[in-house]
Amino acid sequence: MTPTAAGADDVAERAIATYRALLHRYHGTLDLMSDRGLGKLDSMLGDAAAYAEIVQMFVPHGLVLDLGSGAGLPAVVIAASVPNRPMVWVERRRRRAAFLEMVVAGCGFETVTVFGRDVGAVGLDELVGGPAVGVTAQGVGGWVQLYRSTRHLVGSDVTLIARRGETWEEEVRAFTTHVAADVEVCRAVRLAGGGTLVALRVRGG
Numbered sequence: 001m002t003p004t005a006a007g008a009d010d011v012a013e014r015a016i017a018t019y020r021a022l023l024h025r026y027h028g029t030l031d032l033m034s035d036r037g038l039g040k041l042d043s044m045l046g047d048a049a050a051y052a053e054i055v056q057m058f059v060p061h062g063l064v065l066d067l068g069s070g071a072g073l074p075a076v077v078i079a080a081s082v083p084n085r086p087m088v089w090v091e092r093r094r095r096r097a098a099f100l101e102m103v104v105a106g107c108g109f110e111t112v113t114v115f116g117r118d119v120g121a122v123g124l125d126e127l128v129g130g131p132a133v134g135v136t137a138q139g140v141g142g143w144v145q146l147y148r149s150t151r152h153l154v155g156s157d158v159t160l161i162a163r164r165g166e167t168w169e170e171e172v173r174a175f176t177t178h179v180a181a182d183v184e185v186c187r188a189v190r191l192a193g194g195g196t197l198v199a200l201r202v203r204g205g
Contacts, residue, residue, distance in 0.1 A: 015080040015107040016045065019072060022099070022106055030095040032071040040193070047191045048074035051136055051161060052081035054199050058186050059134035059159050063088065063127060067119055067137040067150060070096055072103055074136060079109045086129030087112045088153075090119045119149050131155040137162045143175035147202065157203045159186065163195045172200065181205035 020041070027033050037044075051074035055064060064082075066075040069089040079087050089104075089112060091097045097116030104112045111129075115122050124130060132154045140146045146160055164171060168188070176183045179202065186199040 011083060012080040018106045019076045019103055022103055023071065026099055030099050032096060032099060043193045044073050045077060047193045048077035050189055050191060050197050052078045054161055054187055055134060056082060058199055062133035063129040064134040064136060065132040065150060065153060067135060068139050069100055072100060076103060079112050084111055088115060088127060090115045090122060092118045122153060124153055127153060134159045143171055144178050147179060156205060160200045160202060162198060163191060164198050165195055168196050168198050179205055
């Protein structure tokens with residue numbers, strides 16, 4: 001490992017350690033996650049690292065939008081893994097958005113912007129470094145919903161990265177009938193916490 005890579009790893013580890021501390025401090029008062037969920041934090045961080053790896057491989061440049069950022073996963077791990085990349089975290093729940101603002105400040109994520117409102121109320125002109133070339137999500141209903149809800153914030157080519165269930169292949173086939181674009185599965189990875197992380201590249205939408 002080169003000195004530069006080692007330094008980047010140290011920065012990422014410090015950011016995630018700061019995030020852990022903030023999450024432990026505020027998870028109850030800000031309704032971020034249950035005690036049981038907090039007990040699974042290591043597994044969730046591991047799944048978030050899979051998102052970060054796919055972003056590094058398939059979205060090497062440009063703005064990444066994380067939809068429904070919630071308590072900060074996978075967004076925090078992505079931001080820690082690809083420092084100085086512009087990111088937008090969108091979370092409409094007020095308490096969680098306030099927590100995300102604390103995380104951004106505490107971790108020193110200078111190129112991350114938090115929008116504490118519905119994604120439909122975010123304008124393209126508000127994105128620094130936009131339009132987005134990658135969209136990540138955990139709890140969004142499906143590919144059609146993910147694509148349509150963010151369509152006004154992405155370019156003609158975008159990579160969608162989301163956790164899906166056992167029927168993810170059928171969902172992809174159905175999605176291709178709903179969009180006037182070329183759709184390609186870039187990667188599908190089984191997650192330790194359950195489900196499959198799927199990356200779809202949508203071109204010409």
